[in-house]
Amino acid sequence: MKQYLAIDIGASSGRHIVGRAENGKFVTEEVYRFPNGNKSQGGHLIWDTEELLSHVKKGIAEAVKKCGRIDSFSIDTWAVDYVLMHGDKEIFPCYAYRDGRTERAIAEVHGTVPFETLYEKTGIQFQPFNTVYQLYADKLSGRLNEADGFLMLPEYLLYKLTGKRSCEYTNATSTGLVNAKTHAFDADIVSALGLPERLFEKRISQPGKTVGPLKAEIAAEVGCDMTAVLCATHDTASAVLAAPVACDFSSPYISSGTWSLLGVEQERAHTDADSMRENFSNEGGPRFTFRWQKNIMGLWILQSARRELGLDFAAAEALARANVCGALVDCNDEIFLAPESMCAAVREKAGDLTDGQLLYCIYASLADCYKRALRAMEEKLGKKFGTLNVIGGGSRDKLLNELTARAAGVKVMAGPAEATALGNLMVQMIAGGEIKDIGEGREMIGNTFPLRTFE
Known part of the structure; x- marks a missing residue:
């Protein structure tokens, strides 16, 4: 019987949930939980990615210890935040979306590409922390000069575990840079804003794509080899998948x-x-x-x-x-x-x-x-x-x-309350051939977790 691991990281806490399909229902067990939150550094709010990665690995090891072999795993987090990369090296810090560094960037972005144009192309609502404004703030500060790419936070954690870079669609759209018709990064917006084209050369992948196996040293550390799969890495996208x-x-x-x-x-x-x-x-x-x-x-x-x-x-x-x-x-x-x-x-x-x-x-x-x-x-x-x-x-x-x-x-x-983890697991089960499609997965969730009604 296949077992899957959903690593669901929110802005205030994270959890590791092992799941399997059994008799038309989901069977799940939370095996690890950890606190999360912004850290202050140099007058800015940042994410401690080293601490996040440490918790991710500890939770994987705990899942193996408690449940035995895990066939695949995936990671979802909140949207919009990312890590700049230069080769295989990070350009830190990883700023948190609640940091207030985008005020000047917003004015300059809208002065170059009016918000009406951004919205018509991408369909993404205005929020002061949208990735497009964060990247432009990085341009203004010079942080993009050495960067040859960026990884959204879930894909960054997957990269640290597998050595493979990826760019998942649901989270990519949260950047405010993906064209709603072509489903690719909008070259006109990127060019108009003077963002380096090299940052956007990654192919955008749909949920369910295999990322790759754990690095050998990581597999040894956690006690089991397993394959990383892209879930809908934006946590809201995973959660909505689980809405019966x-x-x-x-x-x-x-x-x-x-x-x-x-x-x-x-x-x-x-x-x-x-x-x-x-x-x-x-x-x-x-x-x-x-x-x-x-x-x-x-x-x-x-x-x-x-x-x-x-x-x-x-x-x-x-x-x-x-x-x-x-x-x-x-x-x-x-x-x-x-x-x-x-x-x-x-x-x-x-x-x-x-x-x-x-x-x-x-x-x-x-x-x-x-x-x-x-x-x-x-x-x-x-x-x-x-x-x-x-x-x-x-x-x-x-x-x-x-x-x-x-x-x-x-x-x-x-x-269900743990909708995000369930949506994460569902995509892995579809990729693993145990669930036919999203409709069947939602039916299974409805059969497993009775809804409460308020009128």
Whole structure:
């Protein structure tokens, strides 16, 4: 019986989950979990890639120790961040997307290629940390002078384990440099911005492609040889693969974690002015599909406030339930991206709230953002949504699910919570010949993980 390892790394934690297909269902076991977060260095926020790689290897070794032979593995992370390369050497640091280094770059990029043109070509919404702005900031600082390539973070970790470079489609689209029609890096944008063409010579691959075996020394270190496979390396793309309800290009989802990604799968990108005005994104999915979605600041706001108040999840929810109030904030306001005090940022926008009211305000504001995004999608597509599949860690949040169902007037179907790891495993199982296609994989997930309903 084949066994697969999903390494799912989020901005706040990572986990290693071993899975196999058995009697038409997924059987999974979490074998390793580790904390993650930005580090401060020289006034910037960075990722400690050496520490990440160490945890990745420790988790692989733990998977082998607990479960025996692993046939293949794959890695997914958040999007947009990358490591610059010069030959086989890294050009550090690996900046974190919450770092504020792109302000000048954004103005210069849009002065050269108007955002309307970027959106028409790529379909990627404006966010100040999009890879296109980060790379341009690297150009301004001179960091690109020696670079001959760059690897998105999951592909960088795979490279360190296998020695093979790759460029996976779903994550490549998050750069804001991939043409939505040709599915390749847009040469006109690259040229206009003066980015070195040598950075974009990699062939973009679809999920399911084999990367290669572990390096011999890595295999010896972890106790087993295994093959690396490209999953949908952008974690949201993997998560949406595991959404049981999102199977007919008409049922919306929320991938609910540090970010809330609310959208619907589409067979083509919407790159028109209305979609741009609503700041919807068209992120690539397997088989050149698109996730037409709105990126909402998400549970980051709630997580930050909880930490600041010293409350665990249950205590924060209970306090919010006991302090219902009518205050709302725009969760997409950039003030919430990386404030010194999240509570102070919320109070600046919502007024003088008690701690309980502040927490309820965050919950209600997230639900309100979801409602507004759904209404804009309904208007654009000319249809009314009846259900909303909430996947990821936020699917466990009863209060948020209740408020979302009430605000949006939809039936909320919650689960699975570990959607990203399941989507990662699904692609490996398809590549391994154990699952026919995505539809069969979603059916298996629905049979394995019953959904909870909120109306």
